[in-house]
Amino acid sequence: MNRAPMTKKGAERLRKELDRLKSEERPRIIEAIAEARAHGDLKENAEYHAAREQQSFIEGRINELEAALSTAQVIDTSTLNAGNKIVFGAIVDLEDEDSGDEVTYQIVGDLEADIKQNLIAVTSPIARALIGRLEGDSIEFEAPRGVKNYEIIGVRYE
Structure with a gap:
């Protein structure tokens, strides 16, 4: 199962x-x-x-x-000790490389995802682009409105 x-x-x-x-x-x-x-x-x-x-x-x-x-x-994401590497449960601070806007997301399970609360599904395109990356890395992924580029400016677990 x-x-x-x-x-x-x-x-x-x-x-x-x-x-x-x-x-x-x-x-x-x-x-x-x-x-x-x-x-x-x-x-x-x-x-x-x-x-x-x-x-x-x-x-x-x-x-x-x-x-x-x-x-x-x-x-229990508070017990994860992945350092600055992004795994399931990570709270990730991102900066849009085009606009300079900052956003924070937590990578969660599919059923608990809620974009209004900045909870993104582990299966979403942005989460898939983030998993395994490190603070300071840049990512590119296909969003509904085209390709987005973000820099990972922070990773934490609570």
Whole structure:
């Protein structure tokens, strides 16, 4: 079995989401379905159908999270000692060689990736370009808007 890597923080965040779905969202949807069912004819009951659709989505997400957490290889990134070499879990400070803009990313597992929080998937093009590199190296990779060039200005693990 292929165990997908996941950071300890990411696993905790996904467990919280799973707990919330099971303890808050699932009971709320069951109640909404029961209430909509009480309104009579289910064929033309939009509330009932919307609640059933939402229930299906929530149950799917619960299954996805349970499966991912049960097979994940959880890695405590604070114990990694890779120095200034980039491996899974690294927090990397980059400078765009074209614009001079600086950005910081952490390389995480696919399921915990969230670009809004600067968490990039280990399978993403930028992460693949970064893995194995050292502080001071330059990388080039194909981004959705064309080729990007970054200098690695910092590497740390927390």
